[in-house]
Amino acid sequence: MNTLNEEQTTKATSLLNALRAELRKVIIGQSAVVDEVLIGLLAEAHVLLEGVPGLGKTLLVKALAKTFSGQFARIQFTPDLMPSDVIGHSIFDLASNTFVTRRGPVFTNLLLADEINRAPAKTQSALLEAMQEYQVTLEGTACPLPKPFMVLATQNPIEQEGTYPLPEAQLDRFLLKIRIDYPDAREEAALTRSVTERNTGADLGVDRISTLIGPKHVESLQMAAALVDVDERVLDYAVKIVRATRENNGFSIGAGPRGSIALVRAARGAALLQGRAFVTPDDIKRIALPALRHRVTISPDAEIEGFTNDALLTSLLDSVPAPRL
Amino acid sequence: MQLDRIELNLRRRHPWEAIDLGLVMLRQWHKPVYLAWLSTFIAFAALTSAVLWQWPMLVMFIVWWLKPLFDRILLKVFAEATFGAPPSIRDVWRALPGLIGHTGLFSALTFRRFNPHRSFDLPIWQLEGQRGKGARNRRRVLSRKTAGYAFWLTFVCTHFIVIFEFGLVGLVSFLTPGDGIDDPSLFGMFFGDAELWQLHLFNVAWLVAETIVEPFYIAAGFSLYINRRSDLEGWDIEVAFRRMAAQHAHRGEFSTAPRRAGAISLLILACLPALLTITLASTPAMAQEASPPAISASPAPPSPQPPSGRIKKTAETIVADPVFGREVEELSWQPKKKENKETSEAMPPWIERLAKVADWLAFGLRGIVYAALAVGAVALMLLLYRNRHRFVRTGGVSNKAPSTLFGLDLRPDALPDNIPAAAHAELDAGRVTAALSLLYRGALVSLIEHHGIEFAEGDTEGNCLSRVKGRIAPNAVQYFGELLDAWTHAAYAAEPPAKNTASDLCQRWATHFSERKSAA
Known part of the structure; x- marks a missing residue:
């Protein structure tokens, strides 16, 4: 099977639409964020969610885990979290007189790494190694992680006291950095009504989510996304965008080749989500901000001038010529 | 003011950012600035030291007291470099008599020696040639939102000089063989038992500190001044209009329509000063204080700086022009309040009531007319904005599409x-x-x-x-x-x-x- 036929595309898209609709039962508004998380899932990659507290980052991940009958684990990152708390460890069992390996919470399908920047670098590294290799070495034995495996890490951009910002090389491991913004007034009103009406406490209603698919279906969807066709000109366009970040004066460090790879992988998922079996320049452009914003470093001059990564990337996207006839 | 020759990127800046611009200016023109500084200030300090070798403290005092003179040299370099023609050492020496004679040096060395806004006020004296009441009014307008920053600039730079000086002395002291940190030999001057070479070393450290900080201090003061004037007089807007006019003029070579657009821009550009003048004329204080220097402040490089008297004369001529506002004494008859009261009291009550009703009616109608005008203006603007593409087309701009x-x-x-x-x-x-x-x-x-x-x-x-x-x-x-x-x-x-x-x-x-x- 080299390309997707129409029937497969329709099937995959309808499944994705069903997932999307299910997630939107509890995530009011934030449709772009929901789509980007699904793109991350389709690309079999990890995403970093950034937003101030109270925007539903954790809720989104919980809801996503509920939609498929996979395993879900959550790690609340704290300054005293050790690598063994994430990946597991061996302890001596007095009864059997042997070392017993206890697997950590990383052995799951969907892992929520809450406030990842609160743990020190060594703990972050342990998780990021698992993210890259899809396996964990415990007592010299390589243990593969279950499939599908996806890490959804969250971080809070405002509280920087006592945090350990992820280094650029580690940020690069995330396919997308999704920025969650405040909902608009109408969405916020609908959200408040949904949570407070006929509801005790502050339950956000994850129970309302039904399980639609299993891990095998997720793998099929990921395979379908991998088969989405990318035309040579569209691929060139993605590479041109990434290369432009290296030549732009506003960035002191541009995106590496992994940026081009991420852009095309994410665009495949975006195309499938739109019900297409081929990628268009629009898909590349749509996904460029989340795929590249954490791979570039803004220059101090541009920062002083009040520019942000997103603003510079947006103007760069307007200036890179799109494929023409 | 030849704003099209200005080397700075004019835009709205916070005063702190403007001070930062001073550092960038110094970095950009460090060569002419330091050449001028070394050939005057350091040369003077060396000469004074040689003459008064036995009295190093006196040397330091004299050189320090005369610093406002050397500030003027620095400002001359910065001002002319801003317009693309930094002066050579020869130009600086040639301009020295003018800088001594026509830049208010006497007051700067006497009762204004401890002015906490020295670097910010200096352009008013030196570049604008303002004196007396004019200078005071000018200073009041310019420093309205900037005085605090100018003060802190002086405060911080003074402290930096002291820190650098003592740091250098401390460095030499720590590297001198002896009892190390407890050795008070180099700080002996405070106890009156310092040797002559140690006092000269102090002077050298102070000169180094001044050389590091003073050019920045003057540059930052000047950039604050430029920023404030740019804010008040819209230099950035003027530069943008000139650029637009130049672009349209350039396009005009290829089609007639853009030439028309260029002409419109130029017309707007030409009208802008008039509009500004009307605005300024309605506020006489601004007209008198802000407008004249807009022309006279030009350092007019690369010709030698014109004498302050000539600038003053030009400024007076411009101020005297009726376009820039004038003081008019008008006499007219006004009824006395008492008489007015008596007249109203004399009126029959029904007329008074009628007058009151008419007053209210007039007030209400006036309000309705103003509101209608405002709504009409907004609607017109909205209509123009929505249909802007029609004007573009009828104007002929898009009749000829680019290739x-x-x-x-x-x-x-x-x-x-x-x-x-x-x-x-x-x-x-x-x-x-x-x-x-x-x-x-x-x-x-x-x-x-x-x-x-x-x-x-x-x-x-x-x-x-x-x-x-x-x-x-x-x-x-x-x-x-x-x-x-x-x-x-x-x-x-x-x-x-x-x-x-x-x-x-x-x-x-x-x-x-x-x-x-x-x-x-």
Whole structure:
């Protein structure tokens, strides 16, 4: 099977639409964020969610885990979290007189790494190694992680006291950095009504989510996304965008080749989500901000001038010529 | 003011940012600045030290007291470099008599020696040539929002000089063989038992500290001053208008319409000072205080700095011009309040009531008229904004489309005269993608030429569609969407539409888009 036929595309898209609709039962508004998380899932990659507290980052991940009958684990990152708390460890069992390996919470399908920047670098590294290799070495034995495996890490951009910002090389491991913004007034009103009406406490209603698919279906969807066709000109366009970040004066460090790879992988998922079996320049452009914003470093001059990564990337996207006839 | 020659990027800046600009200025023109500084200040300090070798403290005091003179030299270098012509050492020495005689040096060395805004006030004295009441008024206007920053600049720079000086002395002290940190030999001057060489070392450390900090202090004061004037007088706007006028003038070489646009810009540019003058004239304080220096402050490089008297004379001539506002004494008869009261008391009550009603009526009507005017003005602006593309088209700007736009070849010979017929011919030849490409290109050219829609270099198909929405008829938008959908399938998925679908697109093309004007 080299390309997707129409029937497969329709099937995959309808499944994705069903997932999307299910997630939107509890995530009011934030449709772009929901789509980007699904793109991350389709690309079999990890995403970093950034937003101030109270925007539903954790809720989104919980809801996503509920939609498929996979395993879900959550790690609340704290300054005293050790690598063994994430990946597991061996302890001596007095009864059997042997070392017993206890697997950590990383052995799951969907892992929520809450406030990842609160743990020190060594703990972050342990998780990021698992993210890259899809396996964990415990007592010299390589243990593969279950499939599908996806890490959804969250971080809070405002509280920087006592945090350990992820280094650029580690940020690069995330396919997308999704920025969650405040909902608009109408969405916020609908959200408040949904949570407070006929509801005790502050339950956000994850129970309302039904399980639609299993891990095998997720793998099929990921395979379908991998088969989405990318035309040579569209691929060139993605590479041109990434290369432009290296030549732009506003960035002191541009995106590496992994940026081009991420852009095309994410665009495949975006195309499938739109019900297409081929990628268009629009898909590349749509996904460029989340795929590249954490791979570039803004220059101090541009920062002083009040520019942000997103603003510079947006103007760069307007200036890179799109494929023409 | 030759603003088109200014080397700085003028824009609205916070005063702290303006101070930061001073550092950038020093970095940019460090060579002429330090050459001027070393050839005057350091030379003078060395000479004084040689003459008064036995009294190093006196040397330090004299040089320190005369610092405002050397500040003037630094400001001259910065001011002329700002307009693209930094002076040479020879120019500086030649200008020295003028700087001593016509820049208010006497007051700066006497009762203004401890002025906490020294570097910020210096341009008013030196570049604008203002004196007495004029200078005071000018200073009041300029320092209204900046005085605090100028004070802190002086405060911080003074401390930095002391820190650098003692740091250097401390460094030498720590590296001198002896009892180390407890050795008070170099700080002995405070106890009156320092040796002569140690006092000279102190002077050298102080000179080094001054050399590091003083040029920055003057540059930052000058950049604060420039920023404040740019704020008050809209220099950045003027520069932008000049640039627009230059661009339009440049385009005018190729077509007549842009020449017209350039002429409009120039007209606006020409009217701007008049408009500003009207605004300023309505506020006499601003007119008198802000306008004259706008012309006289030009350092006018590379010619030697004009004597302050001439600047003053020019400023007075400009202020005397009625356009810049004048003091007019008007005498008119006013009824006394008491008499007024008596008259009103004399009125019958029904007339008083009637007058009151008329007053209220007038007040209400006035309010309605003002509100209607405001609503009308907003509506007019909204209408103009919504239909701006019509004006662009009637103005003839888009009658002649550029030859290439965002990678598409839009020259008349690049597209056939009859696009649907040519597309049909491609279809008949079995080249569906080529036919769609032709329709797409033709549609874009028509949108640019006839609807004045602008597309950016990086616009994708989706962006093109969203730009078109609301600018053309809904059914044309729908057709354009269908065309783009067919095109993306053909171009990026190698799935061209069925021949009859493509043929239908060819037939409907002419309903929504017209041919090129040149071809028609």
